[in-house]
Amino acid sequence: MLDRIKTILLVSIITLLVWVFAEAESLQRRDVRLELLFVTDAPSERFVEVADEEYRGVVSVSLSGSAAAISGSEDLSRGGPLKLVVGSTVVPASPGDNLIAVREALRSLPQFKAGGLTIDRVEPAMLRVRVTPLEVRDARIKVDVGEAELDGVPEARPVNAKVYLPKDQSPAGPIEVLATLRPEDLNRLVSGRRETVPQVKLDLPAALRRLPGARIEPANASVTLAVRSRQATAELSGVPVQVRLAAGELARWEISIPEQDRFLTKVRVSGPADMIEQVKRGEIKVVASVSLSFEELERGITQKEVGFGDLPSPLRFETDSRLVRVSIKKRESRNP
Numbered sequence: 001m002l003d004r005i006k007t008i009l010l011v012s013i014i015t016l017l018v019w020v021f022a023e024a025e026s027l028q029r030r031d032v033r034l035e036l037l038f039v040t041d042a043p044s045e046r047f048v049e050v051a052d053e054e055y056r057g058v059v060s061v062s063l064s065g066s067a068a069a070i071s072g073s074e075d076l077s078r079g080g081p082l083k084l085v086v087g088s089t090v091v092p093a094s095p096g097d098n099l100i101a102v103r104e105a106l107r108s109l110p111q112f113k114a115g116g117l118t119i120d121r122v123e124p125a126m127l128r129v130r131v132t133p134l135e136v137r138d139a140r141i142k143v144d145v146g147e148a149e150l151d152g153v154p155e156a157r158p159v160n161a162k163v164y165l166p167k168d169q170s171p172a173g174p175i176e177v178l179a180t181l182r183p184e185d186l187n188r189l190v191s192g193r194r195e196t197v198p199q200v201k202l203d204l205p206a207a208l209r210r211l212p213g214a215r216i217e218p219a220n221a222s223v224t225l226a227v228r229s230r231q232a233t234a235e236l237s238g239v240p241v242q243v244r245l246a247a248g249e250l251a252r253w254e255i256s257i258p259e260q261d262r263f264l265t266k267v268r269v270s271g272p273a274d275m276i277e278q279v280k281r282g283e284i285k286v287v288a289s290v291s292l293s294f295e296e297l298e299r300g301i302t303q304k305e306v307g308f309g310d311l312p313s314p315l316r317f318e319t320d321s322r323l324v325r326v327s328i329k330k331r332e333s334r335n336p
Helices: 002-025 067-077 102-107 183-187 273-281 294-299
Strands: 027-040 046-050 058-066 082-086 096-101 117-123 126-144 155-157 160-166 175-180 194-203 215-217 220-226 231-236 239-244 253-256 267-272 288-291 303-305 316-319 323-325 327-330
Touching: 027 046, 027 067, 058 067, 096 102, 102 117, 126 155, 126 220, 160 175, 231 273, 267 273
Parallel strands: 027 082, 126 175, 239 288
Antiparallel strands: 027 058, 046 126, 058 117, 096 126, 126 160, 155 220, 160 215, 175 194, 194 220, 231 267, 253 327, 267 316, 303 323
């Protein structure tokens, strides 16, 4: 009885293995869409593009093979575009337009050579691949800051870049590429301080930008520059007027200002834009002052011009009239 059970189990296992093998070897078909990328084995010498306007980088492929091979075909599109090297025997690198049989080109790829897959049909069947020979030119990097005013000359690092252009369309004269600083890059700089802006994008002149295969190496540069202090103006009203005199004179004199002269109705403040913004926000307080010396107190002057600070400042002040009336009286002595 035991031997009979063993025999039945053995026959069942063999039958199952035969069924699995037959299922794996049975012919199946599948349609897949694959991304194709034509690359060159010498990127510094040529530029490659598909000249067919209707081509969008994807081909439809009908495959056949065993169930296991067809199941593995799902991995063909997961690793990114399939790369066809221009310069190989299947994809020639002759300058100009080359007609490529896509089916034969795909068959040359290792994914199809060892995958047990048969390519039955490809759409489009033919592609026109254009190869453009390139030449390398040295180009000076020119810094463009728009309307910003600079202190000194900006410096780009590196000083020169390499430009790749089609041989038959490369200009005869010297070439410049632009390192253009964006307004937000300039706004982050402190006025008057020499600073470095990293990773500034390099651009070709507009006339060269449209040429096939035109590119710059490196794509970015560092720019060192100093932005000149930007000027601005603000108009203030109701600026208070204060009296200033030596501390020893406070007990000897009684000083007053008429009510209509205690505030200046219109004061124009100009200077660096960042400081003007602080004035507008009230972070910098603007106060006018009347400074009275000992001699002026003794003479009993009746008016004097106001000032806006004794220390040097980049801010400049203007008002319609700086004269302020003052009343000076000597205090009566209280000593017996």
